Amino acid sequence: MRNVTLIGLALAATSLTSLPAAAQQAGTMSVQEELAQMRAEMAALSGRVATLEGELEQTKAELEQERARNAQLTQPAAPVAVAVAPAAEPGAEIEFKGAPEISADGGWSFKPRGRIQADAGFISAPDSTGAADGFGSNLRRARIGMQGDIPGGFGYKFEVDFAGDQVTLADAILTYEGKGVDISIGQHNNFQSLEELTSSLHTSFIERAAFTDAFGFERRLGISVEFGVGDVSVQAGAFSDNISDLPGKEHSFDGRVVYAPKFGDGQLHLGASVHYADTDSNNVRYRQRPLVNFTSERFVNTGNLAAESEFGYGAEAAFISGRFHVAGEAFWQNVDRPGALADPTFFGGYAEAGVFLTSGDSRGYKGGTFNRIKPASPVGEGGIGAIQFNVRYDHLDLNDAGITGGKQNGYFASLVWTPTDYTRFLVNYGRLEYTDAVLPETSGNRDYSVDVVGVRAQVDF
Known part of the structure; x- marks a missing residue:
């Protein structure tokens, strides 16, 4: 222009x-x-x-x-080939598996762990028994700990529980993983029962089957070995007492064998266990609460029995197929009493079945126990999580050889909502029918029923 x-x-x-x-x-x-x-x-x-x-x-x-020169100046510079030396191996990597897991060069790793389980509910017992009932609640478990690996195939796990206004040691284990053989030293679970070895995070009901608590299954200080060949795994160990009861002279031996083959998409579990304990205290006591832990009432109780040893043995079976599962166990506990006293054998067992109401969900299984449920459509990713319905018949018989500890027959139902891998909400109902209950009504009647409702909110990492 x-x-x-x-x-x-x-x-x-x-x-x-x-x-x-x-x-x-x-x-x-x-x-x-x-x-x-x-x-x-x-x-x-x-x-x-x-x-x-x-x-x-x-x-x-x-x-x-x-204009052409100006256009060239505004264009991104063409990439220039630069020789870059290979990056050095990182000193540490962080993955998130419910909590940060730090892995370092040489076989080191560290991961914090913990869980919170808060329970509440109602118990309805006959008034004339004098049993404490009505509303109850408690912090069932509040654990914090750590686990990880140490170079050379070693590992560790340490966990403390703060529930119940006291600090108790749950796990304190040093492990070694060899070729097909795992060794554990410290306080850890014995090898008694599928139900007992399944973490409380993954059980179908708020509490485990009655016989597991009644017969005193608990963590003990000891050494154990596990090895597997194909679908068969064998576990065995020698133990003393729970660390809270030390020093003590009681010692026990436990063993378990599991056969767990796959059938297409189905998982079969067959197992058997054996337990022997030489009692240092010269007495044992077997008793159990009605389904929930927030009550101290026991309607079945043998009281203290003079005993030189106890010998138990059990059988277990389970099958998982898609959204369905079934499981059952039976366990016999024999008490060797001193002198001419008769030796009673007490019995406990259960049978349960469950189904997921949500598509694509199934009960987890790993290493001979039930494992974590991972919803196919979790909350936060457009889904509602996993919803599971379970029923169970639970039996405990503490009557034998002149001992009248009572019989407990439980008919239970549970609804479990698992919105994410690490959160769960449970609602349980139980009707417990007692024969020879240790708390009689004023009329002297010892045969009656107790109704229980329990709920739980749970998170772990």
């Missing part, structure tokens, strides 16, 4: 300079001479215009070159 204006000014200037000259010569020049002069001036003007047009085209070309 600036060059077009210059051309116009040039033309105007040429016309103005030529007009006075033409006027001065008009009187003395002929018409032919005037026309010739005008032609010459027009020719000069045409040349001037041609020159200006050339300058305009040159200016346009320069502008296009300038």
